[in-house]
Amino acid sequence: PRPKGKAARGLRFTPVAPNTADTVTVPAGYSQNVVLRWGEPILRGAPAFDADRQTAAAQAGQFGYNNDFLALLPLPGERGRQVLVANHEYTDEVLMFRGYDAADPTREQVEIAWAAHGLSAVVVEENKKNGALTVVPRHHLNRRVTATTGFRLTGPAAGSDLLKTSADPTGRKVLGTLNNCSGGTTPWGTTLHGEENFNQYFANAGRATDKRYGIGTGASERKWERFDKRFDVAQEPNEVHRFGYVVELDPYDPSSAPRKHTALGRFKHEGATVRLTHDGRPVVYSGDDERFDYFYKFVGSKRMKHGSGRAVREHNLSLLDEGTLYVARLTGDSPALEIDGTGKLPADGEFDGGGEWIALVTATAKGDVSHVEGMTADEVCVFTRLAGDKVGATKMDRPEDIEPNPHSGKVYVALTNNTNRGVGTNAPADEANPRNANKHGHILELTERWNRADSTKFAWTLFLVAGDPEDPATYFAGFPKEAVSPISCPDNVAFDPHGNLWISTDGNQLGSHDGLFGVATRGERRGELKQFLTVPTGAETCGPLVQDRRVLVAVQHPGEISGATVEKPASTWPDGPGKIVRPAVVAVWRRDGSDIGV
Ligand code: FEO
Ligand code: CA
Ligand code: CA
Ligand code: CA
Numbered sequence: 001p002r003p004k005g006k007a008a009r010g011l012r013f014t015p016v017a018p019n020t021a022d023t024v025t026v027p028a029g030y031s032q033n034v035v036l037r038w039g040e041p042i043l044r045g046a047p048a049f050d051a052d053r054q055t056a057a058a059q060a061g062q063f064g065y066n067n068d069f070l071a072l073l074p075l076p077g078e079r080g081r082q083v084l085v086a087n088h089e090y091t092d093e094v095l096m097f098r099g100y101d102a103a104d105p106t107r108e109q110v111e112i113a114w115a116a117h118g119l120s121a122v123v124v125e126e127n128k129k130n131g132a133l134t135v136v137p138r139h140h141l142n143r144r145v146t147a148t149t150g151f152r153l154t155g156p157a158a159g160s161d162l163l164k165t166s167a168d169p170t171g172r173k174v175l176g177t178l179n180n181c182s183g184g185t186t187p188w189g190t191t192l193h194g195e196e197n198f199n200q201y202f203a204n205a206g207r208a209t210d211k212r213y214g215i216g217t218g219a220s221e222r223k224w225e226r227f228d229k230r231f232d233v234a235q236e237p238n239e240v241h242r243f244g245y246v247v248e249l250d251p252y253d254p255s256s257a258p259r260k261h262t263a264l265g266r267f268k269h270e271g272a273t274v275r276l277t278h279d280g281r282p283v284v285y286s287g288d289d290e291r292f293d294y295f296y297k298f299v300g301s302k303r304m305k306h307g308s309g310r311a312v313r314e315h316n317l318s319l320l321d322e323g324t325l326y327v328a329r330l331t332g333d334s335p336a337l338e339i340d341g342t343g344k345l346p347a348d349g350e351f352d353g354g355g356e357w358i359a360l361v362t363a364t365a366k367g368d369v370s371h372v373e374g375m376t377a378d379e380v381c382v383f384t385r386l387a388g389d390k391v392g393a394t395k396m397d398r399p400e401d402i403e404p405n406p407h408s409g410k411v412y413v414a415l416t417n418n419t420n421r422g423v424g425t426n427a428p429a430d431e432a433n434p435r436n437a438n439k440h441g442h443i444l445e446l447t448e449r450w451n452r453a454d455s456t457k458f459a460w461t462l463f464l465v466a467g468d469p470e471d472p473a474t475y476f477a478g479f480p481k482e483a484v485s486p487i488s489c490p491d492n493v494a495f496d497p498h499g500n501l502w503i504s505t506d507g508n509q510l511g512s513h514d515g516l517f518g519v520a521t522r523g524e525r526r527g528e529l530k531q532f533l534t535v536p537t538g539a540e541t542c543g544p545l546v547q548d549r550r551v552l553v554a555v556q557h558p559g560e561i562s563g564a565t566v567e568k569p570a571s572t573w574p575d576g577p578g579k580i581v582r583p584a585v586v587a588v589w590r591r592d593g594s595d596i597g598v
Contacts, residue, residue, distance in 0.1 A: 035585040042120060148175050245261060296328070355459070361387070
């Protein structure tokens with residue numbers, strides 16, 4: 001029966017009903033503002049946004065396109081201010097340029113797209129009167145990182161032959177970052193950013209390793225290879241080996257070169273989130289967002305130092321260069337016959353089991369060791385998917401965001417969907433991925449042995465099997481289904497200050513728009529899922545951040561509906577009819593100024 005009494009602390013709001021409104025819908029009693037839109041100037045000298053006169057030079061000083069991951073870092077000494085860091089995953093040229101011709105893009109359009117990718121760091125401040133969050137343009141910490149910013153490669157593969165190109169014979173310097181999806185904030189005050197679907201930018205590939213990463217054999221969709229030969233694999237075969245990493249940015253040092261950490265492997269990193277071991281070493285979790293791909297963790301061997309001096313920061317920026325990268329192998333505890341692919345619970349009442357972290361490569365200051373037969377350490381770091389194949393890692397239903405709960409240490413893995421599960425010759429359902437043709441996804445809860453972040457063994461259970469609660473093939477940690485919101489395609493996860501899990505969705509298959517949900521992970525309300533907001537037409541909900549008094553979301557790719565263009569938009573959010581659709585960051589707060597959901 002449905003428990004009596006109030007929802008868990010932090011989740012006491014009236015849920016937003018599923019809907020298809022072209023706006024951000026929040027619970028009764030809550031207010032919102034658009035913090036920052038694509039094209040708003042953030043650097044000194046950047047012009048105001050003008051969609052019809054956009055230039056690459058303007059874009060390089062303005063907020064980029066398709067905001068995804070968000071981080072907020074403290075800014076000591078400046079009251080009411082924080083540093084907002086955002087990813088700009090990719091560009092939607094048909095929604096950016098009037099009359100865009102995909103077969104024949106202009107150089108200016110391509111260079112605008114390069115400048116619209118990457119990252120933004122921008123100082124924001126709280127309006128004490130009304131709770132809104134606004135940008136501080138031209139602050140000295142504001143920064144744009146784009147597809148042409150200088151980066152350092154670090155870790156075992158840095159300097160290896162696999163990473164050398166005609167422009168960079170050292171194999172240690174690379175221009176730009178691409179397809180930064182989700183990410184994480186480190187305890188040492190930097191941000192991590194996952195380079196995800198980098199394959200789409202490269203043309204004319206053909207090696208077996210390229211195929212495993214989905215890098216195409218013909219022209220690329222955006223035709224960048226016509227304007228810079230590094231995107232043409234036939235001409236510059238190693239450039240593509242320099243994307244697909246976890247990127248680290250020091251938002252407090254705008255002149256520093258961001259790093260790409262090869263020790264954390266090369267795959268379609270959805271994001272990267274950190275938990276410290278009891279003795280202060282970093283453990284980083286990361287999923288490879290592809291159907292039937294794997295999830296990983298990196299266990300660092302160096303301890304984080306406290307303090308803000310230059311030497312301390314330099315030390316902490318090297319933490320992800322030494323340690324061991326592992327991939328996950330999961331085993332169910334119910335007989336395989338009881339997993340029939342429909343989502344029906346096995347006789348023990350849970351999809352659950354055990355697992356192990358299989359070591360792939362260890363990086364040390366004295367040298368690097370591969371644990372994969374037939375592959376060198378460099379190869380494991382650059383062709384990590386192939387290493388996972390060799391050791392028999394578990395093929396998952398698109399591992400998206402993975403994040404440890406700071407309250408409990410339990411790790412939540414969003415598995416967004418996999419409509420190919422059990423279809424044709426593809427791998428059939430197993431206890432960890434229990435539905436064939438899985439279109440709504442699920443969330444796995446992982447408990448490291450002894451709750452130690454560096455354990456090599458773990459237990460797991462499916463916390464949530466998504467879909468319409470009226471669908472018998474759904475599960476909400478055992479909570480009565482008549483009392484939860486419908487959810488489909490969990491993508492990003494976050495935690496509020498009370499330890500509740502917040503989930504944003506991408507690609508809702510239930511006929512309503514994507515949104516943000518909160519769910520209790522502990523106590524008698526465990527599994528009570530409630531929808532907090534919905535996003536506009538065509539948009540995905542990204543980057544959720546849930547603070548005491550404010551929720552932030554990145555509204556990504558609003559208006560991205562097949563066939564939509566600037567001339568024929570599917571959405572006119574956030575500025576209304578006649579205005580170009582713009583991805584933007586939204587802040588939500590309680591009108592009476594009290595904490596979210598209490
Ligand atoms: Fe960029 Fe896996 O979402
Ligand atoms: Ca079981
Ligand atoms: Ca994502
Ligand atoms: Ca996604």
